Amino acid sequence: xxxxxxxxxxxxxxxxxxxxxxxxxxxxxxxxxxxxxxxxxxxxxxxxxxxxxxxxxxxxxxxxxxxxxxxxxxxxxxxxxxxxxxxxxxxxxxxxxxxxxxxxxxxxxxxxxxxxxxxxxxxxxxxxxxxxxxxxxxxxxxxxxxxxxxxxxxxxxxxxxxxxxxxxxxxxxxxxxxxxxxxxxxxxxxxxxxxxxxxxxxxxxxxxxxxxxxxxxxxxxxxxxxxxxxxxxxxxxxxxxxxxxxx
Amino acid sequence: xxxxxxxxxxxxxxxxxxxxxxxxxxxxxxxxxxxxxxxxxxxxxxxxxxxxxxxxxxxxxxxxxxxxxxxxxxxxxxxxxxxxxxxxxxxxxxxxxxxxxxxxxxxxxxxxxxxxxxxxxxxxxxxxxxxxxxxxxxxxxxxxxxxxxxxxxxxxxxxxxxxxxxxxxxxxxxxxxxxxxxxxxxxxxxxxxxxxxxxxxxxxxxxxxxxxxxxxxxxxxxxxxxxxxxxxxxxxxxxxxxxxxxxxxxxxxxxxxxxxxxxxxxxxxxxxxxxxxxxxxx
Amino acid sequence: xxxxxxxxxxxxxxxxxxxxxxxxxxxxxxxxxxxxxxxxxxxxxxxxxxxxxxxxxxxxxxxxxxxxxxxxxxxxxxxxxxxxxxxxxxxxxxxxxxxxxxxxxxxxxxxxxxxxxxxxxxxxxxxxxxxxxxxxxxxxxxxxxxxxxxxxxxxxxxxxxxxxxxxxxxxxxxxxxxxxxxxxxxxxxxxxxxxxxxxxxxxxxxxxxxxxxxxxxxxxxxxxxxxxxxxxxx
Numbered sequence: 001x002x003x004x005x006x007x008x009x010x011x012x013x014x015x016x017x018x019x020x021x022x023x024x025x026x027x028x029x030x031x032x033x034x035x036x037x038x039x040x041x042x043x044x045x046x047x048x049x050x051x052x053x054x055x056x057x058x059x060x061x062x063x064x065x066x067x068x069x070x071x072x073x074x075x076x077x078x079x080x081x082x083x084x085x086x087x088x089x090x091x092x093x094x095x096x097x098x099x100x101x102x103x104x105x106x107x108x109x110x111x112x113x114x115x116x117x118x119x120x121x122x123x124x125x126x127x128x129x130x131x132x133x134x135x136x137x138x139x140x141x142x143x144x145x146x147x148x149x150x151x152x153x154x155x156x157x158x159x160x161x162x163x164x165x166x167x168x169x170x171x172x173x174x175x176x177x178x179x180x181x182x183x184x185x186x187x188x189x190x191x192x193x194x195x196x197x198x199x200x201x202x203x204x205x206x207x208x209x210x211x212x213x214x215x216x217x218x219x220x221x222x223x224x225x226x227x228x229x230x231x232x233x234x235x236x237x238x239x240x241x242x243x244x245x246x247x
Numbered sequence: 248x249x250x251x252x253x254x255x256x257x258x259x260x261x262x263x264x265x266x267x268x269x270x271x272x273x274x275x276x277x278x279x280x281x282x283x284x285x286x287x288x289x290x291x292x293x294x295x296x297x298x299x300x301x302x303x304x305x306x307x308x309x310x311x312x313x314x315x316x317x318x319x320x321x322x323x324x325x326x327x328x329x330x331x332x333x334x335x336x337x338x339x340x341x342x343x344x345x346x347x348x349x350x351x352x353x354x355x356x357x358x359x360x361x362x363x364x365x366x367x368x369x370x371x372x373x374x375x376x377x378x379x380x381x382x383x384x385x386x387x388x389x390x391x392x393x394x395x396x397x398x399x400x401x402x403x404x405x406x407x408x409x410x411x412x413x414x415x416x417x418x419x420x421x422x423x424x425x426x427x428x429x430x431x432x433x434x435x436x437x438x439x440x441x442x443x444x445x446x447x448x449x450x451x452x453x454x455x456x457x458x459x460x461x462x463x464x465x466x467x468x469x470x471x472x473x474x475x476x477x478x479x480x481x482x483x484x485x486x487x488x489x490x491x492x493x494x495x496x497x498x499x500x501x502x503x504x505x506x507x508x509x510x511x512x513x514x515x516x517x518x519x520x521x522x523x524x525x526x527x528x529x
Numbered sequence: 530x531x532x533x534x535x536x537x538x539x540x541x542x543x544x545x546x547x548x549x550x551x552x553x554x555x556x557x558x559x560x561x562x563x564x565x566x567x568x569x570x571x572x573x574x575x576x577x578x579x580x581x582x583x584x585x586x587x588x589x590x591x592x593x594x595x596x597x598x599x600x601x602x603x604x605x606x607x608x609x610x611x612x613x614x615x616x617x618x619x620x621x622x623x624x625x626x627x628x629x630x631x632x633x634x635x636x637x638x639x640x641x642x643x644x645x646x647x648x649x650x651x652x653x654x655x656x657x658x659x660x661x662x663x664x665x666x667x668x669x670x671x672x673x674x675x676x677x678x679x680x681x682x683x684x685x686x687x688x689x690x691x692x693x694x695x696x697x698x699x700x701x702x703x704x705x706x707x708x709x710x711x712x713x714x715x716x717x718x719x720x721x722x723x724x725x726x727x728x729x730x731x732x733x734x735x736x737x738x739x740x741x742x743x744x745x746x747x748x749x750x751x752x753x754x755x756x757x758x759x760x761x762x763x
Contacts, residue, residue, distance in 0.1 A: 032607065094721055096682035099714035102699055106711060145287030148250055148360075149301050150276030163291045175593065182596035186686065189700070199602045203689050211606035218599035226594045239291045239334040 027209070034209045045198060045210075046217060053194035053221060056187065057180045060116055064123030064176060069169075071124075072131035073157070082132065089125035097122075097186040105190050115184070115192030122183055123176040130172025134165025167240060170233035174226055181222045195221070249360055249392065250279045262358065277301055280351030280389075283362040286343050288335035294320070294346055295331045301354040319349035322386070324379055341372035348380065352387070359391045365400070377403060398438055402426070402449060410434050422449045427513075446513055447477035452493050455512040457502030460492075464503065467492045472501060476509050535712035538705070545698070546716060553694035553720075556612065557681045560619035564676060568624045569669065572631025576638075576665070577657050585632040592625020597683045605690050615684070615692030622683060623676040630672025634665030667736040674728040681724050685717055695720070 026034035038046075068089075075082040092100070100118050108114040138161050146156045188196025198214035201207075234241065249260055251267060260267045267275055288297050296303075298319055299312040307315070317327040323345040335343055344364060351359055365373045377400065384391065395401050401408050402422040410417045410425070410433075418430035426446040429435035439445060453472040467490045470479055479491055489506040539546065575581035601618045608614040638661045646660045688696030698705055698713035705713070 094678070094682075094725065095718050096685040096721065098685050098696060098699055099717045102710050102714045106707070139285070139287070141283070141285030141287035142289060143287075144252065144283065144285070145281070145289070147252055148276055148279075148281035148283075150273035150304065152273060155304075160289055160291075164289075166291070178594040181594075182598070185596050185598040185602075196598060199598060200689075202602070202605075208606040211602045215596075215599035215602035215606065218596045219594070219603075222594040222596055222599075223591060226590060237291070239293075239336060 030208055033212050037209055038213050049195050049197055053184055056184045056194050060119035060180045061123055061176050064120045064127055068124050068127030069131055072128050075132055076135045089128055092121040093125040097183045101190045110191045112192050115187035115190055119180050126176045127172045130168045134168025135161055138164045167237050174229040178222045178226050185218050250276050278356050280356040280359040282347050282351045282364045284366040286347045288343055290335050293332050298350045298353050323349045341368050359389050361393045363395055443513055448475050450476045452504055457493055457504055460500045460502055469494050533708045535708045538708035539712045549695045553684055556694055557684045560616050560680050561677050564620045564623040564627055568628035569631045572628040573635050576632045576635025585629050588625045589629035597622055598686055601690050610691035612692055615687040615690050619680050623680045626676040627672045631669045634668035635661045638664045670732050670735050678725045682721055
């Protein structure tokens with residue numbers, strides 16, 4: 001198996017600056033950050049990887065949500081299911097990313113699919129716990145009112161319990177999304193692409209601008225996504241915005 | 248048990264001659280308005296959606312639901328325009344319970360179950376809610392089963408009161424009968440040592456035998472015939488008189504109430520005999 | 530020394546694992562130590578004066594959002610390759626968790642207990658040392674535990690920045706073979722769970738007996754609350 005990068009090279013060899021045609025002085029001398037190089041190469045180097053990164057994350061959180069949500073509904077109805085699923089999810093969550101990816105590579109090879117399996121498995125714990133906590137947080141009075149109205153258990157779930165759990169679920173999606181953005185950078189190591197790719201490129205070349213640009217983009221992406229999800233949560237839960245103080 | 252939130256272990260409950268066990272559960276529940284202490288408004292729905300919960304289940308149109316919600320908000324004393332789009336979290340406990348009552352009445356059920364509905368509400372707001380509900384009840388006649396631990400609330404709200412103890416029915420009577428002749432020691436202590444005074448509250452001047460109007464009597468303070476004996480007595484005490492002139496709706500002088508008459512009306516001799524209470528019809 | 534069997538690799542390379550584990554833990558604990566020294570006093574002070582909830586929540590949100598490899602990457606760009614760069618990155622990643630927990634721990638101490646302490650005539654320092662810190666300790670320690678597990682896991686990435694540790698084995702298949710990569714991956718998993726378990730035991734010990742159940746609940750509540758919108762705190 002040949003790995004896409006070899007860290008010993010980066011640690012041992014001197015910087016190998018990529019020459020993208022007419023390298024400026026800044027690039028040749030490997031200054032801290034070459035803004036003109038960054039801007040010139042944004043569309044070819046960073047833009048597509050940024051998109052890749054977003055797609056990787058969205059798929060992982062989406063698939064993770066489907067699995068975790070189903071599991072949480074089952075655990076909500078059948079209490080015994082909570083412990084085994086929690087333990088499994090907590091175990092997966094506890095494995096360091098690079099170790100999990102390396103282990104998965106042995107099974108499914110170096111590709112995006114393997115990366116997604118890893119990323120999905122990291123989202124499960126948070127999404128499961130938050131969804132279940134949200135469902136269990138529905139007050140007994142609310143459930144009693146719904147029952148007394150003649151809502152079936154299915155109607156109750158869809159019209160009352162799940163909507164009331166939305167803030168907790170959204171909080172879980174937020175954490176899962178930023179965690180996945182973080183881990184997806186590592187997933188580039190097993191060929192998933194995304195913003196980790198320029199980082200691993202830079203590890204081989206020692207090109208500082210690429211280190212800083214890719215790192216900063218990943219951080220910016222995480223913070224922007226976090227902020228957008230906060231906005232989305234407010235949008236979908238108008239009832240949490242205004243409440244009587246102390247009522 | 249009536250709406251089978253708790254299942255029946257023994258005996259039966261019938262509504263219009265049909266056992267609740269035979270009725271389909273969801274149909275049964277949609278036909279009974281339910282109000283309880285914890286209110287249980289749906290926090291994620293607007294007031295309109297909350298009130299419209301059962302009508303929506305019954306397949307009402309949107310415009311009909313809105314109209315009904317407006318009408319009910321008005322009826323329970325909230326703002327039918329502004330409050331419709333707001334969320335439960337924006338209202339105080341008392342207001343929330345008004346909405347709870349509106350929600351329970353949405354599909355115009357013939358029966359309302361109220362389980363300590365005003366129990367968690369502060370005394371001043373509770374008093375107002377009780378009065379408003381009584382007024383409401385006069386407008387919209389329904390069979391209301393009202394559960395409370397507060398005997399004064401029971402006396403005030405109930406046409407007939409059933410006293411339960413450890414799951415057994417001890418006495419079923421009108422509030423007047425209950426106060427006049429409690430079935431046993433338990434009921435007597437429950438209604439309170441001052442049941443004589445309490446009884447004054449449940450009887451009105453028109454319920455007692457008044458002296459016919461007499462032309463040569465000196466004029467006395469005037470009170471309406473719907474005044475409670477409690478208030479009438481208070482008037483006598485504060486004004487230092489022992490006679491009040493009673494007038495009716497059209498301000499006609501219908502008679503005079505003397506202190507002695509009020510006392511006699513409460514005295515044991517005029518009380519209904521024990522045992523009579525069970526057969527007393529509503 | 531290549532073999533495809535991770536177990537025989539492990540058995541035959543015990544000294545390699547020992548030295549890499551030692552380096553891994555050294556890096557992790559130095560980073561945690563620095564993070565504790567920086568974050569706990571600040572968090573405790575903010576909690577004591579009941580100020581800076583916005584700061585604590587923002588730091589926690591941004592801290593959680595920081596992708597670890599990205600921080601290390603920027604670190605390489607600025608500080609170059611080596612132990613120092615990785616340690617700084619780990620401190621940045623661990624600090625927010627510790628800070629937020631310390632803040633929430635002290636800020637959330639039962640206001641009645643604090644009022645009672647004041648009414649007895651305790652000085653603010655005495656209130657802090659005798660009431661707020663002992664009551665907040667389980668939650669403060671919970672933050673340290675979470676951060677430690679996070680740092681030990683993230684230190685695996687140190688290898689990309691020349692920081693050493695167990696990552697050296699995991700990402701160096703040409704030298705150690707498939708068996709080495711798998712053995713390294715499994716070993717780090719064992720190490721993580723061992724560290725978490727050990728800290729769990731210590732956490733029980735630092736929690737006064739009557740608070741044990743409470744501490745756990747408070748921790749869960751704080752985590753859930755912290756993960757919700759910041760306005761719920763202000």
